[in-house]
Amino acid sequence: MKMTKLLMTTTALTLAAGVSFAQDMESPVAGEPMADDLTFVSWGGAYQNSQQQAYVVPYLEMNPDVSISWDERSAEAVANLRAMFEADNVTWDLVDVVASDAIRLCDEGLAMEVDHDEILAPAPDGTPASEDFGDLIVSDCYIPQIVYSTTFGYRTDVEAWGDNVPQDVCAVFDLETFPGQRSLERRPINNMEWALLCDGVAKEDIYDVLETEEGVQQAFAKLDTIKDQVVWWNAGADTPQLLADGEIVMGSTYNGRLFSAIVEQDQPIEMLWDAQVFDLDGWIIPADLPEERLNRVLDFLWFATDTQRLADQAAYISYGPARASSAPLVGTHAELGVEMAPHMPTAPENSQNIFVYNYEWWADYRDDLDAQFQAWLAQ
Amino acid sequence: MTDAAASPDKITGPTPDTAIRDAERADGPMVAADGRPLKQSLNRALRRQKMRALALIAPLLLFILLTFLIPIGQMLFRSVENQIVTDTLPRTVVSISDWDAAGGEPPSQEVFADFARDLTLAAEQRMHTRLGSRLNYEQPGISSLFRQAGRGMTDMGEEVMESLVAAEPAWEEAQTWVDLFGTPDWQAENADWLVLKDEGGMRFSIPPPEFEFRPEAREALPRTADAFADFELFSRVDDIESVAEETPWPLVHVSLAEDLAANPGAVEAFDGETRARLEAVLPVAEAEMPFDYRAAFAEMDEDWLEVSFWETLQTFSTPFTSGYFLTAADRKLTADGVQMVPEDQRIYGTLFLRTMVMSLGITLSCILLGYPVAWLLANLPLRTANVLMILVLLPFWTSLLVRTSAWKVLLQQQGVINDLLVWLNIISDANRLVLINNQTGTIIAMTHILLPFMILPLYSVMKTIPPSYLRAAKSLGATNWTAFWRVYFPQSVPGIGAGSILVFILAIGYYITPEIVGGTRGVFISNRIAFHISTSLNWGLAAALGTILLALVLVLYWLYDRIVGIDNVKLGG
Numbered sequence: 001m002k003m004t005k006l007l008m009t010t011t012a013l014t015l016a017a018g019v020s021f022a023q024d025m026e027s028p029v030a031g032e033p034m035a036d037d038l039t040f041v042s043w044g045g046a047y048q049n050s051q052q053q054a055y056v057v058p059y060l061e062m063n064p065d066v067s068i069s070w071d072e073r074s075a076e077a078v079a080n081l082r083a084m085f086e087a088d089n090v091t092w093d094l095v096d097v098v099a100s101d102a103i104r105l106c107d108e109g110l111a112m113e114v115d116h117d118e119i120l121a122p123a124p125d126g127t128p129a130s131e132d133f134g135d136l137i138v139s140d141c142y143i144p145q146i147v148y149s150t151t152f153g154y155r156t157d158v159e160a161w162g163d164n165v166p167q168d169v170c171a172v173f174d175l176e177t178f179p180g181q182r183s184l185e186r187r188p189i190n191n192m193e194w195a196l197l198c199d200g201v202a203k204e205d206i207y208d209v210l211e212t213e214e215g216v217q218q219a220f221a222k223l224d225t226i227k228d229q230v231v232w233w234n235a236g237a238d239t240p241q242l243l244a245d246g247e248i249v250m251g252s253t254y255n256g257r258l259f260s261a262i263v264e265q266d267q268p269i270e271m272l273w274d275a276q277v278f279d280l281d282g283w284i285i286p287a288d289l290p291e292e293r294l295n296r297v298l299d300f301l302w303f304a305t306d307t308q309r310l311a312d313q314a315a316y317i318s319y320g321p322a323r324a325s326s327a328p329l330v331g332t333h334a335e336l337g338v339e340m341a342p343h344m345p346t347a348p349e350n351s352q353n354i355f356v357y358n359y360e361w362w363a364d365y366r367d368d369l370d371a372q373f374q375a376w377l378a379q
Numbered sequence: 380m381t382d383a384a385a386s387p388d389k390i391t392g393p394t395p396d397t398a399i400r401d402a403e404r405a406d407g408p409m410v411a412a413d414g415r416p417l418k419q420s421l422n423r424a425l426r427r428q429k430m431r432a433l434a435l436i437a438p439l440l441l442f443i444l445l446t447f448l449i450p451i452g453q454m455l456f457r458s459v460e461n462q463i464v465t466d467t468l469p470r471t472v473v474s475i476s477d478w479d480a481a482g483g484e485p486p487s488q489e490v491f492a493d494f495a496r497d498l499t500l501a502a503e504q505r506m507h508t509r510l511g512s513r514l515n516y517e518q519p520g521i522s523s524l525f526r527q528a529g530r531g532m533t534d535m536g537e538e539v540m541e542s543l544v545a546a547e548p549a550w551e552e553a554q555t556w557v558d559l560f561g562t563p564d565w566q567a568e569n570a571d572w573l574v575l576k577d578e579g580g581m582r583f584s585i586p587p588p589e590f591e592f593r594p595e596a597r598e599a600l601p602r603t604a605d606a607f608a609d610f611e612l613f614s615r616v617d618d619i620e621s622v623a624e625e626t627p628w629p630l631v632h633v634s635l636a637e638d639l640a641a642n643p644g645a646v647e648a649f650d651g652e653t654r655a656r657l658e659a660v661l662p663v664a665e666a667e668m669p670f671d672y673r674a675a676f677a678e679m680d681e682d683w684l685e686v687s688f689w690e691t692l693q694t695f696s697t698p699f700t701s702g703y704f705l706t707a708a709d710r711k712l713t714a715d716g717v718q719m720v721p722e723d724q725r726i727y728g729t730l731f732l733r734t735m736v737m738s739l740g741i742t743l744s745c746i747l748l749g750y751p752v753a754w755l756l757a758n759l760p761l762r763t764a765n766v767l768m769i770l771v772l773l774p775f776w777t778s779l780l781v782r783t784s785a786w787k788v789l790l791q792q793q794g795v796i797n798d799l800l801v802w803l804n805i806i807s808d809a810n811r812l813v814l815i816n817n818q819t820g821t822i823i824a825m826t827h828i829l830l831p832f833m834i835l836p837l838y839s840v841m842k843t844i845p846p847s848y849l850r851a852a853k854s855l856g857a858t859n860w861t862a863f864w865r866v867y868f869p870q871s872v873p874g875i876g877a878g879s880i881l882v883f884i885l886a887i888g889y890y891i892t893p894e895i896v897g898g899t900r901g902v903f904i905s906n907r908i909a910f911h912i913s914t915s916l917n918w919g920l921a922a923a924l925g926t927i928l929l930a931l932v933l934v935l936y937w938l939y940d941r942i943v944g945i946d947n948v949k950l951g952g
Binding site: 075076078079082104106107108109181186231232234242245246247360361363364365366367368369370371372374375376377378 | 505506508509511512515516519520521522523526723724725726729730791792793794816894895898899900907910912913914915916917
């Protein structure tokens with residue numbers, strides 16, 4: 001026990017001079033019996049790698065007996081967890097999901113409700129976790145890690161555009177100035193909001209309008225104007241690939257994907273940060289974990305969600321840390337040495353005009369609108 | 380083998396079958412060597428044989444049952460199951476059955492009272508959000524209504540509780556309630572348990588003893604006892620706490636006030652301190668009652684008074700429902716019976732039709748492309764045929780995703796095929812072909828992926844057709860075409876049948892390939908099933924869609940059997 005504490009303190013000191021307060025504190029379960037084999041669930045790819053590098057590798061250095069395996073099934077986490085609970089055999093210990101899925105897991109009683117101030121480390125200046133994460137704690141079960149955004153990228157070499165450069169999100173609906181195919185996600189979420197926004201609906205009224213039948217028709221009518229120029233995507237990697245191949249001239253996707261296409265692969269693509277839609281990614285703990293596994297998970301979480309660790313993750317991927325206190329600590333890209341802060345969706349110059357996505361509203365209306373959306377697509 | 384043995388009817392001596400009949404016909408029971416009646420003894424021998432046979436196939440039978448039939452059955456069962464409503468709101472579904480939505484008024488106070496109690500227990504057990512998601516499939520907006528209620532229910536009736544406590548502070552004590560209802564035996568048992576719990580520490584998990592009501596108390600205060608029983612059940616089972624440790628929910632206090640206001644004489648059933656406590660709150664109870672449940676719900680959210688919500692609840696209050704199947708047929712169960720959903724929401728009919736038509740198209744193009752290849756394979760010298768065979772099998776060994784993604788690169792507008800056509804000046808740069816993200820894309824990619832399933836059965840059947848038949852036909856004067864069409868082709872039909880069944884059934888269940896190359900108009904019903912399984916989590920609807928798909932396949936299979944004959948299907952020589 002003393003050894004662990006010592007190691008913890010030294011690692012904290014070497015990793016981040018100046019950050020001392022949080023790391024000096026022990027996790028609330030220190031000293032309790034803990035399981036050594038854990039299964040984490042994430043999305044695979046660059047994102048999971050950033051978690052591995054920023055959280056897991058340093059944690060394993062402090063706890064050499066622990067082994068952590070990854071399951072890359074976050075996309076179907078809710079369905080899989082539900083099936084596991086029905087079979088009464090939950091094999092996952094910590095699951096990375098987006099906010100809307102966390103709300104549903106919490107609703108279904110499949111995720112454990114947590115007291116954020118009790119299980120998460122305070123910020124280095126002593127601010128309790130719940131204040132440090134602030135509004136991003138959208139559910140009692142949810143421990144946010146990063147903020148990402150869904151936004152547009154466009155090609156910089158389209159001849160037909162002349163000297164025009166897309167300035168705002170409504171360029172997507174402007175086929176005269178910006179001809180060419182564009183890509184949108186094959187689901188109503190975000191598209192309906194952008195359509196209404198560009199049809200003159202005020203940002204704060206969008207969900208009220210969308211709740212009415214006329215509002216839905218208005219959004220579809222706006223989308224109709226570009227329908228035959230749209231390629232609909234399902235996977236986040238589609239848009240960067242389509243942009244790089246020149247299949248489309250602009251398209252929506254996650255900002256981290258565009259970052260890799262622009263900075264890492266050096267494609268002629270530019271970001272359009274206007275009306276970007278923030279979303280979250282974070283952990284949930286499956287409900288009713290056996291005590292030893294739960295202790296290990298809590299011990300890991302205390303470490304992996306502290307201010308420094310969240311800031312470290314930004315060295316591997318361009319997603320903003322969910323803690324307010326992490327933002328000043330964001331450094332450079334681990335391999336390219338690029339300053340990461342300007343590529344964060346949360347950076348002040350990028351987030352001048354953001355759109356706040358209403359999770360609860362979509363939890364209610366998603367199924368219904370999805371049916372209408374699919375019917376509209378099939379017309 | 381002799382003729383006699385081949386036809387058992389001609390045997391003159393007793394056989395296992397006839398012996399029983401003979402034995403019955405005889406005057407007395409025929410007796411076996413060990414003195415038992417022959418009939419019994421024979422039956423036993425037969426049974427033993429059957430058991431032995433069964434034991435031999437038992438592992439396989441069990442395996443199929445456990446891994447195939449039961450899961451499928453369970454999944455299909457979900458398409459009609461709706462017990463969550465009756466299980467979560469047992470009292471409400473009974474009292475709402477008399478309510479008439481046509482009146483345009485929300486249900487009576489009694490229904491709201493039952494609903495308040497059901498929902499309080501559900502909220503404490505965290506079942507209310509699950510019920511909310513279930514009902515949200517039928518009417519959007521219900522899930523957040525239920526989610527908010529989780530917080531609201533714990534406070535409902537708090538004013539009543541406060542005024543009761545103001546009149547007699549003892550009603551805030553858990554012990555007062557235990558004294559009111561608990562038998563002395565139970566109290567003693569519970570005291571022992573509390574000591575155990577104190578020693579047990581944090582990881583103590585033995586539930587407290589089940590509560591025992593004093594019969595006369597229960598009779599005097601029926602509503603209160605009912606509400607208290609809910610609270611007790613929750614504390615004991617979900618919280619692993621004794622009711623002696625925590626004050627009941629405010630709604631239990633409301634029930635007490637209701638009981639006392641309705642029947643002030645109830646206090647006479649009690650004596651001593653308890654009676655004094657009840658008498659102390661009697662005037663308050665009368666003043667506070669009746670409790671306005673409707674207003675209490677309206678305070679949480681006005682939408683609780685919406686007639687449409689109660690209509691939905693009433694319509695879906697049965698333990699089994701046809702709702703999912705109706706949704707799968709683009710219909711909707713409403714209070715006025717079954718109706719079509721608005722035109723802009725009808726998708727499933729189109730998707731089923733599209734799945735069938737496109738699968739048929741894929742099967743046909745597989746036959747057209749696969750037949751010549753199989754013919755070549757069957758007629759080339761072995762060495763060359765083997766090389767060709769490897770080419771056919773190679774895609775089989777490549778990941779499905781890789782093959783599908785490769786088609787993307789080939790077919791897209793800036794892709795290899797279009798580039799080539801433009802370079803050859805066959806099409807102009809402005810009119811590049813749209814080959815992907817539509818039905819063409821799905822048909823091309825799926826034909827390629829399913830082609831081996833057509834070639835292999837065709838090949839194995841063609842391999843068995845002697846080449847001498849064709850030569851004989853030609854030597855008798857048939858043209859090449861006649862020889863092929865009249866002699867060779869009819870013999871290869873079983874292979875076409877087998878290949879078609881394989882390809883068609885695989886095709887209607889495909890969803891990964893259509894998802895990637897199908898765009899919006901080339902996706903299948905399976906894509907919707909996958910969506911409901913993993914994204915919308917509406918497993919009931921997914922099960923209903925799956926059931927319909929299964930039924931369609933069985934019907935087509937039956938039709939095929941009637942038209943072509945299932946005996947005409949050959950997978951190998």
